[in-house]
Amino acid sequence: MGEMNPIRERLREVYDPELGVNIVDLGLVYEIRDEPDRIYVCMTLTTPGCPMHDSMTGAVRRALQDLAGGREVEVDLVWEPRWSPEMMSEKAKEQLGFF
């Protein structure tokens, strides 16, 4: 069993406020890099132009603030590759009553 990534685990506490599912299980987090001078997170949202755009990126920064320990938290919001429902974890699919 692989070691748990503390950054990824912390991001499980960030919820999409409309769907009520955390962003990791939703499959919104594409890449995490724990670098000496910064924490880098590449993520997307369920729909381009999601109205939660600012809130979600801010939420990720806030959630990682103490893990960063003074380092910069860079959140890159991308639309490619486009998110699709298949990216959700089984747990998220079950929670949403996935069709």
Added chain:
Amino acid sequence: MSRLPFFFIVAGLIGFGLFHLSSLASLFTWIGDGVRGPTGWFSSHLFVLGWATMLAMGAVYQLLGVILQSKLFSVRLGYVHFAVFAVGLASLLAGFLRGEAAWLAVSAPLVFLGILLFASNVWATLICAGQWNAITVSAAAGVLYLVMTGVTGMIMGVDFATGWFYGMHNRLFAVHIWLGTVGWFGLIITGFSYKLLPMFYLAHRYPSGLQTAVLIVWNAAALAGAASFLLGGRPWTAGGAVALLAVAVALYNLHLLQIRKARHKRCPGKGIAWSVNGNQAFAVIAVLAAVWALANPERLSDQRAVLVAGWIYLAGWVTFMILCYASKIVPFLWWTWKYGGQAGRPGTPLMADLLDERKVNVCLAVIAVSLLAPAAGLALDVRPLVAAGGIVYSVSSLAYLSLLGLVFRR
């Protein structure tokens, strides 16, 4: 996010509450007595401008940025628009109540100016973004119809004062109503639902061809109806416009079913589920109405038929859709304003925590059922039924409004 949409949406909700309180006070006699008099003008303009248009304008300001992923052309112009429109409308309504032409002569141009400021801001935003699709074209065309509704309203006002357009007044009145209801509300509601419904259903990979078809047929209905009424409203041309509208509504509903079929979330929220149910009921009624209109074209100008159609369209479809979507829009606005800066911290509530879905379901169910009684009462000319249904409709609407108001205490 700017607070601009918030001002319009709260003002719209207040307008909705005032409309129901005044309707309850008069036991809905303003509908039965006909809407073409100071009391009817007051109630209909409070409903159409103070509630539905006010809220729709707020929704346009909120959703344009989301759809275009760009900023509004001018937020400051938006605030000026709000001030001019709100002051003009309050004065216009007071003018109707007092029956004073001088008030109307000052306030109506202010309302119209507010509409022009809104249109300039929306069109400038759309042109700057340069992204043309079924949603943005619907928004641009809907706003154009709103301006044309204002123009015809202004011409009618000038006619009252001068008599310059004697002989054209009834035609202008029909065009005014048709463009405002079918053009403005119709295109704004359908256009924005193409963005909102897939978002709430988490729908992906659904066909979008019908969006263009709906846009074309809905615009054709709006223009054909306006042209028909302007040229005297011959029964067959007016019936043709109604039939075109029914086709557009049917196509629109087919597309809603396509979106629902492509969903990945079982329940989009009770309000959104009710919006789809309401749309399907509206489609059935629209098709039946078109069949009736084509079979009885000479009765299309009958005041009772117009009242029933107006009630079903404005209270049954436009308002019901706005109420359904308000179950998402109001919590979103409040959550973003109050909790947006706390998201990511433990204990931050979700949007679903702000509004009791079970109560939303009950309120919308009662509103949906109670809407039918005034329609039946108007159709059968049974005034007690109009009053009784209207009272239940108003009380349930006020209960729903209170429920939405509670969001601001969370």
